[in-house]
Amino acid sequence: MRPSWAELSAFLVNLDNTLLLPEVKDVKLQNPQYEYYNSDTRAYAKFLGYKAENLEELGLCFELSLPCPHVFALECLLLPLVVAREFKLRLDYIPCALAKDEADEQGYALKPVYSSINPSLEELMSVWSVVNKRARQIWECVHGPSPVYRRSFLECVWEYRTIAPVLRSRYSKGKMKRNYCELEFYQDESNHQVFTMCEWNCLEPAAFPIADRIRLHGLSERGLDGKIIDARAFFFEGKSWLKKMSTPIKHYYTRENQLTERKKMLSFLAGMPDLTPESFSRVAYQRLEDS
Numbered sequence: 001m002r003p004s005w006a007e008l009s010a011f012l013v014n015l016d017n018t019l020l021l022p023e024v025k026d027v028k029l030q031n032p033q034y035e036y037y038n039s040d041t042r043a044y045a046k047f048l049g050y051k052a053e054n055l056e057e058l059g060l061c062f063e064l065s066l067p068c069p070h071v072f073a074l075e076c077l078l079l080p081l082v083v084a085r086e087f088k089l090r091l092d093y094i095p096c097a098l099a100k101d102e103a104d105e106q107g108y109a110l111k112p113v114y115s116s117i118n119p120s121l122e123e124l125m126s127v128w129s130v131v132n133k134r135a136r137q138i139w140e141c142v143h144g145p146s147p148v149y150r151r152s153f154l155e156c157v158w159e160y161r162t163i164a165p166v167l168r169s170r171y172s173k174g175k176m177k178r179n180y181c182e183l184e185f186y187q188d189e190s191n192h193q194v195f196t197m198c199e200w201n202c203l204e205p206a207a208f209p210i211a212d213r214i215r216l217h218g219l220s221e222r223g224l225d226g227k228i229i230d231a232r233a234f235f236f237e238g239k240s241w242l243k244k245m246s247t248p249i250k251h252y253y254t255r256e257n258q259l260t261e262r263k264k265m266l267s268f269l270a271g272m273p274d275l276t277p278e279s280f281s282r283v284a285y286q287r288l289e290d291s
Contacts, residue, residue, distance in 0.1 A: 018079075
């Protein structure tokens with residue numbers, strides 16, 4: 001027996017980071033929409049309800065924007081999997097059709113290329129790998145080569161962002177109060193190299209992720225404001241001011257002597273090589289390609 005829209009809606013809105021879009025609050029409508037957005041990892045997807053031709057079936061479509069990194073797929077494809085298993089629904093994958101005679105009115109293939117009453121994440125990831133590669137090729141025909149970053153490091157960034165609420169809470173009060181540094185992707189426009197970077201404002205007590213570079217901000221000392229330094233070199237050579245943590249994920253935070261030894265630290269930072277590119281820009285996480 002198929003679930004009602006009320007049952008399905010109650011389940012979907014109880015999923016973390018999922019909500020019923022405001023313009024379609026009436027779940028009795030034929031096309032309710034449920035948006036999934038994780039503000040920490042930046043992963044985004046959507047559930048769309050529709051009227052099924054067979055009255056015994058429930059029409060629910062899951063959409064994931066492509067191309068995207070594999071960590072987005074790992075996070076988002078769990079959603080339709082959980083729904084399918086909870087309500088014992090068959091899960092079909094129906095791609096956009098290449099030829100008009102193979103498509104319906106919306107441009108989708110007439111037959112699914114994948115169908116299962118007992119889907120697995122491994123199977124869904126296998127399907128995603130094929131269609132994501134195709135989507136990447138189409139995207140690059142329009143926008144040029146995709147920015148590339150190492151897969152293992154992409155996973156580290158995703159893990160860091162996944163536990164961001166835990167770290168923010170840890171460093172938000174008391175003796176451990178620190179500025180939680182966000183981690184972003186950037187691309188050097190001269191050589192197209194992608195790197196991760198966090199920003200350190202005014203040498204305030206801070207908690208740092210494992211990054212490629214650190215950008216200094218709010219310093220009046222000549223040559224330091226806006227300077228970009230090698231993060232790994234700073235973590236190693238500046239360890240007298242830093243404490244290394246391995247839980248819940250590897251990161252560093254500044255010790256108390258960082259404030260009392262400010263002049264010494266400023267001198268140290270001034271002596272570090274300046275890695276600031278002539279021109280660089282932020283890269284959207286979802287557009288990165290794994291290498």
